[in-house]
Amino acid sequence: MAGLKLENVCKRYGAVQVIENLSLDVAEGEFVVFLGPSGCGKTSLLRMVAGLEEVSGGRILIGERDVTVAPPGQRNLAMVFQHYALYPHMSVRENLAFGLKNIGIPADEIARRITESARMLELDSLLDRKPGQLSGGQRQRVAIGRAVVKEPGIFLFDEPLSNLDAALRGRTRLELAQLHQRLGATMVFVTHDQIEAMTLATRIVVMKGGAIEQVATPAELYRRPATRFVASFIGTPGMGFVPVQRAADEQGRAVVTVPGGAAVTTRVSADGLPAQGLVLGVRPENLRVAEVGPLRGRVELVEFLGERTLAHLKLEGDSPLIVTVPAGVSPELGSHVAVSVDVAEAHLFDESGRAHHAQEALS
Numbered sequence: 522m523a524g525l526k527l528e529n530v531c532k533r534y535g536a537v538q539v540i541e542n543l544s545l546d547v548a549e550g551e552f553v554v555f556l557g558p559s560g561c562g563k564t565s566l567l568r569m570v571a572g573l574e575e576v577s578g579g580r581i582l583i584g585e586r587d588v589t590v591a592p593p594g595q596r597n598l599a600m601v602f603q604h605y606a607l608y609p610h611m612s613v614r615e616n617l618a619f620g621l622k623n624i625g626i627p628a629d630e631i632a633r634r635i636t637e638s639a640r641m642l643e644l645d646s647l648l649d650r651k652p653g654q655l656s657g658g659q660r661q662r663v664a665i666g667r668a669v670v671k672e673p674g675i676f677l678f679d680e681p682l683s684n685l686d687a688a689l690r691g692r693t694r695l696e697l698a699q700l701h702q703r704l705g706a707t708m709v710f711v712t713h714d715q716i717e718a719m720t721l722a723t724r725i726v727v728m729k730g731g732a733i734e735q736v737a738t739p740a741e742l743y744r745r746p747a748t749r750f751v752a753s754f755i756g757t758p759g760m761g762f763v764p765v766q767r768a769a770d771e772q773g774r775a776v777v778t779v780p781g782g783a784a785v786t787t788r789v790s791a792d793g794l795p796a797q798g799l800v801l802g803v804r805p806e807n808l809r810v811a812e813v814g815p816l817r818g819r820v821e822l823v824e825f826l827g828e829r830t831l832a833h834l835k836l837e838g839d840s841p842l843i844v845t846v847p848a849g850v851s852p853e854l855g856s857h858v859a860v861s862v863d864v865a866e867a868h869l870f871d872e873s874g875r876a877h878h879a880q881e882a883l884s
């Protein structure tokens with residue numbers, strides 16, 4: 522086991538800067554997930570950590586050791602890729618043994634590791650099959666097993682579940698979480714799937730355009746997103762945004778007027794809040810169709826999702842907003858409804874996209 526430290530890491534491909542001055546500390550035993558849209562630099566970063574890609578600037582430390590220019594084989598880590606690239610002519614057992622034989626590990630030690638990891642990943646009965654005789658999920662487990670037998674200090678995963686169907690993804694995700702608990706190993710996992718990130722991570726690193734947008738626990742990212750980008754990237758559906766005007770302050774809290782002119786007394790401190798360009802951000806579960814409420818909108822679509830029902834509204838000024846429909850209420854398409862706002866969970870975002878959060882209730 523080992524921790525990982527990135528110090529001002531940069532990556533350029535020719536003239537194109539892909540990662541800019543990225544710094545991060547991953548503690549021993551953490552499960553850190555890098556989350557971000559396609560092209561934000563997740564794979565580049567992971568490949569630099571693995572030593573498969575040169576670093577253009579900065580330092581990478583594994584444990585206490587500077588490995589910035591160390592070859593991949595000397596970094597004490599194992600990487601699992603999206604395309605699991607098993608050797609098709611070798612059995613599962615031979616696939617698992619291959620990397621170990623190459624570095625001269627004795628045969629009895631190899632056998633011990635294979636038995637142990639096969640038990641852990643439920644590959645026992647598949648050891649003599651060839652990859653072509655396995656399902657996609659089984660192949661992915663072999664790819665993970667190939668990393669496990671190396672007994673690395675750090676596991677690196679690059680979207681290892683994205684080739685699996687939805688049900689198998691869910692199961693394999695659970696297996697990975699259990700593997701992390703059992704091994705207690707440091708894991709760095711890359712994905713653009715926020716559900717994967719939320720369910721696996723002890724901490725999530727949200728990336729945008731080669732830089733870190735926020736590092737936090739899943740719960741903190743959800744409740745206190747640092748920026749509008751994070752707020753819209755986390756949550757399905759994402760947070761709704763309504764342009765507002767700043768009105769008066771009330772007991773140090775910002776009062777804003779929403780489209781239609783009603784006032785909302787937020788829990789956001791008026792201190793240091795800009796006068797112009799504010800956007801109110803609220804998640805669908807904190808907005809409810811109600812008898813009275815500051816927001817009003819036309820019902821464009823009602824979505825019944827089983828455990829909850831959502832209405833898609835168009836507010837005055839045409840901002841779209843997704844809100845919760847309480848049980849027993851059935852809003853008609855085209856009708857106008859009022860929406861109440863849970864101000865304890867309502868944020869304001871300024872023009873730069875930075876969040877100003879509701880202050881915790883005084884109690």
Ligand SMILES: Nc1ncnc2c1ncn2[C@@H]1O[C@H](COP(=O)(O)OP(=O)(O)OP(=O)(O)O)[C@@H](O)[C@H]1O
Binds near residue numbers: 534539558559565566
């Ligand atoms: N070898 C390369 N040469 C030039 N540009 C590259 C190279 N590899 C990646 N890039 C560029 O670097 C940026 C980041 O790519 P990267 O593969 O790290 O993104 P990613 O976050 O992993 O995306 P995805 O979610 O699609 O896998 C992209 O704009 C990509 O086009």
Ligand SMILES: [Mg+2]
Binds near residue numbers: 563564565
């Ligand atoms: Mg990638």
